[in-house]
Amino acid sequence: MRRNPARRAALLDASTEVLAREGSRGLTQRAVDKEAAVPVGTTSNYFGNRDDLLVQTGARIYERLRPGEDQLAAAFAGAHDPQGYAAMLGETLTRIAAFGSGSLALLELRLEATRRPRLRELLTERVRADVAENVAQHERAGLPGDATFVRLMFLTMNWLITEQLTLPDVFGPEEREHLVHEAVARLIGAPATDR
Numbered sequence: 001m002r003r004n005p006a007r008r009a010a011l012l013d014a015s016t017e018v019l020a021r022e023g024s025r026g027l028t029q030r031a032v033d034k035e036a037a038v039p040v041g042t043t044s045n046y047f048g049n050r051d052d053l054l055v056q057t058g059a060r061i062y063e064r065l066r067p068g069e070d071q072l073a074a075a076f077a078g079a080h081d082p083q084g085y086a087a088m089l090g091e092t093l094t095r096i097a098a099f100g101s102g103s104l105a106l107l108e109l110r111l112e113a114t115r116r117p118r119l120r121e122l123l124t125e126r127v128r129a130d131v132a133e134n135v136a137q138h139e140r141a142g143l144p145g146d147a148t149f150v151r152l153m154f155l156t157m158n159w160l161i162t163e164q165l166t167l168p169d170v171f172g173p174e175e176r177e178h179l180v181h182e183a184v185a186r187l188i189g190a191p192a193t194d195r
Contacts, residue, residue: 011036011043012060015053019108020101027108029053055118058109061102062126067095076141082188085143086181089157093164093180100165107162130154145188156183 014036018027029043047053079085096103113120131154135147163170171179
């Protein structure tokens, strides 16, 4: 197997785009070669089989979605009250939606994970780690709400992202923002906003 990290990352990014655009049925090593504009056979030199390509694509998407430590610290620093917390979640929604192909590809990978144990293991591990990190950040920052609140917001945000990327006309930007503010207020028992 080849070891050029930049080429591997480019192939995984191309795989993400193919998954988002064509779905898992359209993801072939040849399709990734074409998307990455590399010679036929390049992807198969880096990834021994489809399972390996799917698992490593999932890992790469999470790598790209993860904000840096400074960005995380700054986000939580401004979230001392329900309004600030909701604003932070709104910014998170915008940041994740900006990498829409990554989120769409993750939806495809989740479906594939129902049939592929290695992929299910990776995604389970990554989601658990994300949730645990969110809970820990929340607690370190001394924000209102408990671990259950963080888990419920995680689920809420994931579905809002899915809705925004797959059926964007269901809720417009202002309504999504309103829903985030209302979810935060209701889950921590704060008075609802007048939006």
